[in-house]
Amino acid sequence: xxxxxxxxxxxxxxxxxxxxxxxxxxxVVSYRVNLDELKMTVYEKDSTxxxxxLYEYGNSYVDQRDYDxxxxxxxxxxxxxxxxxxxxxxxxxxxxxxxxxxxxxxxxATTYSLVDGNVETTKLxxxxxxxxxYNENYTLxxxxxxxxxxxxxxxxxxxxxxxxxxxxxxxxxxGQIPKLYSEYNTSIPANWTYNIKLxxxxxxxxxxxxxxxxxxxxxxxxxxxCAISKYVMKDIPAFIEEDYMTSESNYLSRIDYExxxxxxxxxxxxxxxxxxxxVDKELRxxxxxxxxLNKSVPxxxxxxxNITDEQDELKKxxxxxxxxxxxxxxNEEYKIFKDVSxxxxxxxxSGNISSINILLHNLLKSCKINVKPILLSTRENGLPxxxxxxxxxxxxxxxxxxxxxxxxxxxxxxxxxxxxxxxxKCLNQYGRLxxxxxxxxxxxxxxxxxxxxxxxxxxxxxxxxxxxxxVTSKRTNYHALKCKKAYKSKENYLKTxxxxxxxxxxxxxxxxxxxxxxxxxxxxxxxxxxDNTGGNIYLSPFFIKLxxxxxxxxxxxxxxxxxxxxxxxxxxxxxxxxKEYSILEKPKDLNIAxxxxxxxxxxxxxVNNNSMNILMRINIKExxxxxxYYPYLKAFFNKIIDSQNNSLIVLxxxx
Numbered sequence: 096x097x098x099x100x101x102x103x104x105x106x107x108x109x110x111x112x113x114x115x116x117x118x119x120x121x122x123v124v125s126y127r128v129n130l131d132e133l134k135m136t137v138y139e140k141d142s143t144x145x146x147x148x149l150y151e152y153g154n155s156y157v158d159q160r161d162y163d164x165x166x167x168x169x170x171x172x173x174x175x176x177x178x179x180x181x182x183x184x185x186x187x188x189x190x191x192x193x194x195x196x197x198x199x200x201x202x203x204a205t206t207y208s209l210v211d212g213n214v215e216t217t218k219l220x221x222x223x224x225x226x227x228x229y230n231e232n233y234t235l236x237x238x239x240x241x242x243x244x245x246x247x248x249x250x251x252x253x254x255x256x257x258x259x260x261x262x263x264x265x266x267x268x269x270g271q272i273p274k275l276y277s278e279y280n281t282s283i284p285a286n287w288t289y290n291i292k293l294x295x296x297x298x299x300x301x302x303x304x305x306x307x308x309x310x311x312x313x314x315x316x317x318x319x320x321c322a323i324s325k326y327v328m329k330d331i332p333a334f335i336e337e338d339y340m341t342s343e344s345n346y347l348s349r350i351d352y353e354x355x356x357x358x359x360x361x362x363x364x365x366x367x368x369x370x371x372x373x374v375d376k377e378l379r380x381x382x383x384x385x386x387x388l389n390k391s392v393p394x395x396x397x398x399x400x401n402i403t404d405e406q407d408e409l410k411k412x413x414x415x416x417x418x419x420x421x422x423x424x425x426n427e428e429y430k431i432f433k434d435v436s437x438x439x440x441x442x443x444x445s446g447n448i449s450s451i452n453i454l455l456h457n458l459l460k461s462c463k464i465n466v467k468p469i470l471l472s473t474r475e476n477g478l479p480x481x482x483x484x485x486x487x488x489x490x491x492x493x494x495x496x497x498x499x500x501x502x503x504x505x506x507x508x509x510x511x512x513x514x515x516x517x518x519x520k521c522l523n524q525y526g527r528l529x530x531x532x533x534x535x536x537x538x539x540x541x542x543x544x545x546x547x548x549x550x551x552x553x554x555x556x557x558x559x560x561x562x563x564x565x566v567t568s569k570r571t572n573y574h575a576l577k578c579k580k581a582y583k584s585k586e587n588y589l590k591t592x593x594x595x596x597x598x599x600x601x602x603x604x605x606x607x608x609x610x611x612x613x614x615x616x617x618x619x620x621x622x623x624x625x626d627n628t629g630g631n632i633y634l635s636p637f638f639i640k641l642x643x644x645x646x647x648x649x650x651x652x653x654x655x656x657x658x659x660x661x662x663x664x665x666x667x668x669x670x671x672x673x674k675e676y677s678i679l680e681k682p683k684d685l686n687i688a689x690x691x692x693x694x695x696x697x698x699x700x701x702v703n704n705n706s707m708n709i710l711m712r713i714n715i716k717e718x719x720x721x722x723x724y725y726p727y728l729k730a731f732f733n734k735i736i737d738s739q740n741n742s743l744i745v746l747x748x749x750x
Contacts, residue, residue, distance in 0.1 A: 124150065124276055124278075125150065126150060126152065126169050126171055126250060126252075128171065128207045128248045128250060130214075132149055132171075132173060132248050133207060133208070133209045133214065133246065133248055134209065134246075135173060135175075135246075136175065136246065137175065138173075138175065138273060140273065140330065140332075141273050141332065141333065144175060144179075144272060144273050144333065145174075145175055145176050145178040145179030145182075145272070146172060146173060146174050146175055146179030146182040146272045147172070147173045147175060147272060147273055147274070147275065148170065148171070148172050148173075148270070148272060148273070148274035148275065148276075148277070149171045149172065149173055149248070149275050149276070150169070150170070150171040150275065150276050151168075151169065151170045151171070151274065151276070151277045151278070152167075152168070152169040152170075152278050152279075152280075153166060153167065153168050153169075153264075153266055153278070153279040153280065154166065154167045154279075154280040154281075155167075155263065155264050155279075155280070155281050155282065156281070156282035156321075157260070157282065157283075157284055157311055157321075158256075159311065159312070162311075162313075163256050163257060163258050164256075164257040164258075164259065164260050164262075164263065164264065165254060165255070165256055165257075166254070166255040166257070166264045167252070167253075167254050168252060168253055168254075168255070169250070169251075169252040170249075170250065170251050170252070171248065171249070171250045172248070172249050172250075172272075173246075173247075173248050174243055174244075174245065174246065174247045174248070174249065175245070175246070176245050177245055179272070180243060182249075182272060183206075183239055183240040183243045183247075183249055184237070184238075184239045184240075185204075185237065185238055185239070185240075185251060186235055186236070186237050187199060187235070187236040187237075187253070187255075188229070188233050188234075188235060189233065189234045189235075189236060189255075190232060190233060190257070190259065190262065191232060191233070191234065192232065192259075195258040195259070196234070196258075197255060197256065197257045197258075197259070198255070198256040198257075199236050199253055199254070199255055199256070200253070200254045200256060201252070201253055201254045202219070202224055202236075202238065202251070202252075202253045203218075203219070203251065203252050203253070204218070204219035204238060204240055204249065204250065204251035204252075205217065205218050205219070205240075205249070205250050205251075206218075206240045206241055206242050206243055206247050206248075206249050207247060207248045207249070207250070208242070208243075208244045208246065208247045208248075209246060210244075215242075217241045217242035218241070219238055219240060219241055219251070220241075223238055223239070223241065224236065224237075224238045225237045225238065238251075260287055260354070260357075261354040261357075261367060262352075262354075263281075263283070263287075263289055263352035263354065264352075265349055265350050265351045265352055266279035266326070266349060266350045267347065267348075267349045268295070268297070268326075268328045268331055268348040268349055268350075269295060269297070269328075269331050269332075269333075269334050269347045269348035269349065270333070270334065270347075271333055271334060272333050273330075273331060273332050273333045274328075274330075274331040275329065275330065275331075276327070276328075276329055277327065277328045277329075277331060278301075278325070278326070278327045279325075279326045279327075279350065280323075280324070280325050280326075281322075281323070281324045281326075282307070282310065282321045282322070282323050282324075283321060283322045283324075284310065284311045284319040284320070284321050285319045285320050285321070285322070285358070286311075286319050286357060286358050286359070286360070287354060287356075287357055288354075288355045288356045288357075288358075289352045289353060289354055289355060290352070290353045290355055290368070290482060290483070291350065291351075291352055292350070292351045292352075292353070292480075292482070293349075293350055294345075294346075294347065294348065294349050294350075294351060295346060295347060295348030295349060296346070296348070296653045296654070296722070297328060297331060297348050297653075299326055299327060299328055300327045300328055300329045301325055301326065301327035302324075302325075302326055302327075303324065303325045304322060304323065304324045304325075305322075305323045305324075306320050306321070306322060306323070307320060307321045307323050308320050310323075313360055317360035319360075326350060328348065331348065334346070334347055335649060337646070337647065337648070337649055337652060338646040338647070339646065339656050339657055339658050339659075340654060340655070340656075340657055341474040341475070341477070341478070341523060341657050342474060342475050342476060342477040342478075344477040345477050345478050345654070346653075346654035353368065353482075353483070353485075354367045354368070355367060355368040355483075356368070368483045369483065369484050370483070370484070371484050371527075371534070371535055372534065373484075374484045374486065374535075375529070375530075375531055375534055375535050378529065378531060379531040381432070382435075383431075383432050383433060383434070383435035383449065384432065384435070384449070384468075384529075385531055387435050387436070387437055387449070387450075387453045388453055388456060388457070388468060388531070390437050390438070390453075390457060391457075391461070392437065392441075392454065392457045392458055392461060394458060394461045394462065397418070397441070397458065398414075398415065398418060398458065398462075401414075402414045402415060402418065402462075403462065408464060408498050408499065409498050409499065411462055411464070412459060412462075412464050412496055412498055412503070412514070413514050415455070415458050415459055415462065415464075416455065416505055416507060416514050417514075418458075419451065419454055419455045419458065419507040420507040420509075420510055420512070421510065422444065423440060423444055423445065423446065423451050423454065423507070424444060424445045425445075425446070425447070425448065425451060425508040425509070426445045426446060426447060428447040428448070429447060429448050429490050429491065430447045430448070430449070431447070431448055431449040431470070431489065431490060431491060431492045432449075432486070434447060434450075435447065435449040435450050435453065436450055437450060437453055437454050437457060440454055441454070448491055448492055448508055449492045451507050451508050452468070452492050452493055452494050452505070452506060452507060452508065453468065453492070454507075455494050455505060455507045456468055456494045459494070459496055464496055464498065465496065465497040465498070466494055466495065466496045466497075467494070467495050467528055467529060467530055468492055468493070468494055468495075468528075468529045469492065469493050469494070469495055469504070469526045469527065469528050469529065469538065469540075470489040470491070470492055470526060470527045470529060471489060471491050471492075471493065471521055471523060471525075471526030471527070471540060472488055472489050472490055472491065472523055472526075473490055473491050473520045473521060473523060474519075474520050474521075474522065474523045474657075474659070475520065476488075476490045476491075476523075478523065478524060478525075479525075479526075479527070481525075481537060489527070491520075491521060493505060493506045493517055493521060493526070494506070495528060495538075503515040504516075504517045504540070505517070506518060506521065511576055511579045511580050512576070513576075513613035516542075516572065516573075516576070516613070517540075519573055519576070519659055519660075521540065522540060522541065522542070522659040522660060522718070523540060524539070524540060524541070524719070525537050525538065525539055525540055526538060526540045541660070541718055542572065542573070542660045542661070542718075544571075544572055544661075545571075545572070545660065545661035545662060545663050546570075546571055546572035546573040546574045546575075546660050546661070546662055546663070547569070547570065547571045547572070547574065547662075547663040547664070547665070548568070548569075548570050548574050548641065548662075548663070548664045548665070549568060549569045549570070549664075549665040549667075550566060550567075550568050550639055550641075550665065550666050550667065551566070551567050551568075551665075551667045552564055552565070552566045552567075552621075552638075552639075552667070552668045552669070553565055553668075553669045553671070554621075554623060554668065554669070554670045554671065555671045556632070556670070556671065556672045556673060556676065556746070561622065562622070562623040562624075562625055562634070563620070563621065563622050563623070564620070564621055564623065565618065565619070565620055565621070566618060566619055566620075566621055566639070567616070567617070567618040568616070568617050568618070569614055569615070569616050570614065570615040571613070571614050571615075572613065572660065573659070573660050574615075574662075575613060575614050575615035578615040578617075579615055582606060582615070589601075589604055592604070595640075596638065596639060598623070598624060598638060599621045599622065599623050599624075599638050600621060600622040600623075601619050601620070601621055602619065602620045602621075602622075603619055603620045604617065604618075604619040605617065605618055605619065621638070623638050630747075630748050631679060631745055631746060631747050631748070632676065632744075632745070632746040632748075633743060633744070633745055634743075634744050634746075635742060635743060635744070636668050636670070636682065636700075636709045636742055636744055637666070637711075637738075637739045637740075637742060639666070640739050641664050641666060641711070641713065641735070641739065642732065642735055642736060642739070644736065645729065645732040645733055645735075645736050646732065647725065647728055647729040647732055648729075649725075651725070652722055652725040653722045653725075654722055655719055655720060655721055655722055656719070656720040656722070656724065656725060656728055657718070657719050657720075658715060658717075658718050658719070658720075659718055660718050661715060661716060661717065661718055662713070662714075662715040663712075663713070663714055663715070664711070664712065664713040664714075665710075665711070665712055666709075666710070666711040666712075667708075667709070667710055667711075668707075668708070668709040668710075669706055669707070669708050669709075670706060670707045670708075670709070670744070671705060671706045672705060672706065672707070672746055673705055674705055674749070675748060675749055676746040676747060676748055676749060677746070677747055677749055678702050678707065678744070678745070678746065678747075679745040679746065679747040680743060680744065680745035681700045681702065681707065681744055681745075682698070682700050682709070682738070682742035682743065682744070683700075684698060684699045684700060685697070685698040685699075685734065685738065686698075687731060687734055689716075689724065689727050689728070689731055690724065690727055692716070693716050693717050693720070693724070694713075694714055694715050694716050694717070694728075694731060695712070695713075695714045695716075696711075696712070696713050696714075696731060696734060696735055697710065697711070697712045697713075698710070698711050698738050698742075707744065711738065713735060
């Protein structure tokens, strides 16, 4: 067995001390319901929890009679309030293929409630268990616990019978509600070798393994030993999503199994885990990948002579990219390994991700530009495993072009993207660069340039006591991309701008668009109100807020902070107040850095004759921060929010 791989997952602990006497849930490792559990009204470690798993148990083993994989499961759940009632509806997925299917047996479920001091029990009847076909590979079994009330404890159990030993049942220790105790037991005959992967950052309270001799035997005298394992986690927090994260599947605490080899009693060995060398060979002849990548395209029918005759390689690549981007429309389907056809794309002017980007690849290649496709997984889809090839982990295809020793990542499916820019959803750390002749390899997927937001404003205090001025803003790269898409509807864009800045009056709004320039530039005039008390003028220097609130609110976060790209923010204000006023109070200067110089926040205020210059600069120098940086980032943004909300300029009228 290979070494287990450990990934970070969320560990949150909400400490809530009750001000009154409160029954507590005892750590009773049992499926049996006790009176303390029924009296429990709140989970002290997470007072926001609507439900709590008190106990869950799983046991997977190979049945000696028919050699099916059998998994017994038991669950005990406390419903703390009505918002937790969804946890009383249970859905179980049964897998099937053309030859076999999983089965479920021995479903039992009971609701326990305290009614007038007495324990009331209600059992689930067979008539309230339903089956429905979900798709060609899954059937759903559903049931809802009967007669639930606030404070009820529900128990349910069942047995899964699976003929698919290659799909050994994994176990999810963490979910959407907290858990007190979760236990999983496994028995794996030596015939089957799995890669066992522990995902998530929380440690196991119990992790034991032993060997049971002759646990499995077959006719003819064959027998095998079994690896017996027990895994336990305790006090598992609910997984809570927060900004700047990728798919929760990267962090949820669980155990996954991937079958590597099967050894028959006759000495035969079947390898299920492929190497990338094998996968590259298969992709080379795959009708949706290799054959499409090698398909010739009629460049004389598609590209103008202005493009094909261009001698500057970068200009030629840009022109080809723009042609594909403008002429062909993504049909909103991914299907990177299915229904891929360059021929149909050219005919219909519409196609899936692979069809469009493979056409881009083939046109560039036909014009002697060095290109290779890249397989990747989007942020919502989760990280692809690097341990061994799992082609189903990938759901996107882009193109890498190398021009004058510089590489560019290209995606022609989005008409708002600039040359060398891929969608934000594709910024998921790494991808697989396909070289079907010389072998594929992993490469990093990250933008080289930072994305910036910049505001420059000049405000003037005129003789009538009004503050008016002009604002210019500039956004680059991914910040520009967001605005370009939003500005597609000018009316809605302007309304959002006004709604986000309710304290200022905006007029003469103008956006400068240059097709050859990827930035988003805008300017507008403003009228800025202020508070006049006792002849003094009180105003905030931040009529525009770079951040409305701190995006980091958790007490603790043990999964990475993934911005996707490096961020820079500038806010520059010049306030001209004339000779009639002088500065009575101004904000204090600040200079704060993240550990290891991975970020910086600078706020400075300088007075020069009859004007004041204010600068706020925020540099977030990493696209991805490990979870250890969370408390520092949280404090960092608290300072930013505090400076925006509580900075004050006081002008005093000269006598």
